[in-house]
Amino acid sequence: MRNIDAVRGLKDLFVSALNGGTTTVEELHTAIARRPFEALELDPATRLPAAAVRMLHDAIAGGVYWSIRSMMELAGIAAELALTPLEQTQPAEEEPLPAALDLAVSALNGFMGDHLERNRNGLRTRMEFRHEGRAVALEAETLRRTYPGAGRKLAVFVHGLACNEQSWRFYSEETYGDRETTYGSLLEQDLGYTPLYLRYNSGLHVSENGALLAGKMEELVNAWPVAVQEIVLVGHSMGGLVARSACHQGKQRRNGWIGSVRHIFCLGTPHLGAPLEKLGNVMGWALNVSDLTQPIANIVNGRSDGIKDLRFGYLVEEDWRGRDADALLEDNRHDIPFLDSAAHYFVAATVTESPSDPLGFIVGDMLVRFPSALGRGVQPARRVSFPAVNKSHLGMTTHLRMLNHPAVYEQIRFWLEPAAATLTTLGEAQ
Structure with missing residues (x-):
């Protein structure tokens, strides 16, 4: 892995993590705010004012979260522009990473390597x-x-x-x-x-x-x-x-x-x-039951395909293809x-x-x-x-x-x- 690829991969991962974190906070915010609005809208006396306030709240909150994500995207674009000239000075061949960093990258691939591969992230490990x-x-x-x-x-x-x-x-x-x-x-x-x-x-x-x-x-x-x-x-x-x-x-x-x-x-x-993967499956399923905890369930269930295969020792594509990977102990x-x-x-x-x-x-x-x-x-x-x-x-x-x-x-x-x-x-x- 070249140093420039590692830096670019870290940049992409950082932007993705911030965007994902913003989305999780937004989903939690929305789920929590929905409860009092829905309660007020059940009362004919407060239905119209509550609906108007809810529309204003959703518009403002949506705009704030959109702005944060947009700034993160712009920061990512700016970082990419800064990295482009540096790529010309980097050797084309692989540069071994320090052992500790190399192991850290491998650990990262273990927990989210499927995500890195899908996004062609520079930190993804190749066989x-x-x-x-x-x-x-x-x-x-x-x-x-x-x-x-x-x-x-x-x-x-x-x-x-x-x-x-x-x-x-x-x-x-x-x-x-x-x-x-x-x-x-x-x-x-x-x-x-x-x-x-x-x-x-x-x-x-x-x-x-x-x-x-x-x-x-x-x-x-x-x-x-x-x-x-x-x-x-x-x-x-x-x-x-x-x-x-x-x-x-x-x-x-x-x-x-x-x-x-x-x-x-x-x-x-x-x-x-x-057993640890079975426990992770149970936790993800339990958290997904309520809309208040679904954003956290999405994080728990975001662990890699490789980890989920360890739940029952899957070996072949037929074990997981067309199946719900987060079904409870299936x-x-x-x-x-x-x-x-x-x-x-x-x-x-x-x-x-x-x-x-x-x-x-x-x-x-x-x-x-x-x-x-x-x-x-x-x-x-x-x-x-x-x-x-x-x-x-x-x-x-x-x-x-x-x-x-x-x-x-x-x-x-x-x-x-x-x-x-x-x-x-x-x-x-x-």
């Missing part, structure tokens, strides 16, 4: 593979130069909501004494996998990101310097849903990369939904089968030592409950069938801590080592 802070073009020469040790085994890491590829470094210095150590670097060192890190707009529908990832994986494998023998997908939280969606859509499209996917890891993935999730050519694994965490502890059962890892990460709903129809040997529980651990935890890595390595040994033997035989 891309990243290496050392920069986007990687999926071209043979670029990939050869970026990954000089490119191997036949790829490990693709897909982050969760409101994060980016840098999140896989969380806790690395605390755990290993080296801020560059990740599951990817360890898998490369121990088992010979070439790690690749995806960045995407987590505010878009999971199905939209799944479709984009399926396309990116096809491009990647076709341009990779050597023939790809094995692909491992590692998804944290929403990333596990995106990986599953990509595999499902890639298989439907008959993409070539699908045949190389051997292992899919879901770390703290809400296969059956996340579950339209379709049963999407796992990719039959790959082994699937899940790692779930709880803040308590045992998942059967009441607190651990209720809050899970603070963001995803243990049954959801396990794919185990109350009703048989609301279950995801993981093989028993491919399940692992991590106690006394929170959701984000799973991004870089030695016990999680050891479990991943344990599951992969037999496959790695088999592939090494096959490679030597060839």
Whole structure:
């Protein structure tokens, strides 16, 4: 992202927020003022005076709010005019943002990335593979130069909501004494996998990101310097849903990369939904009941499509297309089968030592409950069938801590080592 694009995006977002805030205040004002006017208009003695005063009030108030919005629009136009000359001095290539600001932009995309995308805002995140802070073009020469040790085994890491590829470094210095150590670097060192890190707009529908990832994986494998023998997908939280969606859509499209996917890891993935999003849905529905609180409901319900998909773990377009996204706890999730050519694994965490502890059962890892990460709903129809040997529980651990935890890595390595040994033997035989 160029600095000028970030500044322009912030400007557009600021103007949009002020306009939206003005509209919310106007709607609240109108809803509150309507009550006394309607009461006075019921009395024949005060009906005509009340109607006249109401017309005058509405005209004055409407004019004030229109003026405020107009000034905001003019300010936006003036800022755009000031930015235009600066664009000529900016380099055409991407300029890496400071890490903290980069994470802040990714968090913003998580909460309103669909809005940013619809408005072509300069802060919107595009799906891309990243290496050392920069986007990687999926071209043979670029990939050869970026990954000089490119191997036949790829490990693709897909982050969760409101994060980016840098999140896989969380806790690395605390755990290993080296801020560059990740599951990817360890898998490369121990088992010979070439790690690749995806960045995407987590505010878009999971199905939209799944479709984009399926396309990116096809491009990647076709341009990779050597023939790809094995692909491992590692998804944290929403990333596990995106990986599953990509595999499902890639298989439907008959993409070539699908045949190389051997292992899919879901770390703290809400296969059956996340409780905080369910709570947000209930709050939005309750606030929408009264015209006095509808403006606040509009704000609550303005959270991104990606967040709303987490309510029940939506994977495909059919789950949400033509549905009311704000209907009260309406579950339209379709049963999407796992990719039959790959082994699937899940790692779930709880803040308590045992998942059967009441607190651990209720809050899970603070963001995803243990049954959801396990794919185990109350009703048989609301279950995801993981093989028993491919399940692992991590106690006394929170959701984000799973991004870089030695016990999680050891479990991943344990599951992969037999496959790695088999592939090494096959490679030597060839």
